[in-house]
């Protein structure tokens with residue numbers, strides 16, 4: 560990693576932390592909040608690509624681990640990794656990575672604008688939603704002692720908001736690519 564990469568990773572970690580200042584939306588029937596921080600995960604993947612995007616999330620998770628209150632609602636500390644949202648947090652790391660991989664592979668600067676939008680949207684949905692849920696739901700089911708399908712069904716409450724975030728990440732990914740490209744592009 561170059562010094563520029565490190566600065567970008569720190570910048571996107573800061574963006575994820577700042578998004579955590581927006582109050583979480585807690586729901587009575589599931590011990591996982593709706594949070595704007597998942598937008599930061601998608602932005603990191605779409606704008607920085609796989610390695611640097613995942614590194615930005617990892618940095619945030621390290622800040623959580625050392626006890627800084629950087630999660631929405633001012634939460635932090637090692638106990639979070641033994642709580643009901645831990646699977647989602649691990650999913651953020653892999654989600655940013657997969658989001659970045661898809662963006663790196665399918666976004667091209669010389670593509671038509673529509674193809675770029677679609678590639679960023681696919682990256683955000685696959686990485687920022689599917690992969691995050693893939694880790695989050697089984698862990699939540701285990702922690703709450705509920706059936707997997709019941710937990711998966713309850714987690715669908717996050718989908719509308721996460722789709723809006725994926726749309727915002729798509730717009731931001733394309734805007735940054737057009738003005739100040741940072742995304743590595745793979746053959």
Ligand SMILES: O=C(O)CCCC[C@@H]1SC[C@@H]2NC(=O)N[C@@H]21
Pocket residue numbers: 591592593594595597630631639644645647648691692695717720721
């Ligand atoms: O703050 C935490 O401890 C982690 C919160 C995880 C929230 C999950 S991520 C996917 C889904 N989308 C949301 O807005 N909330 C959940």
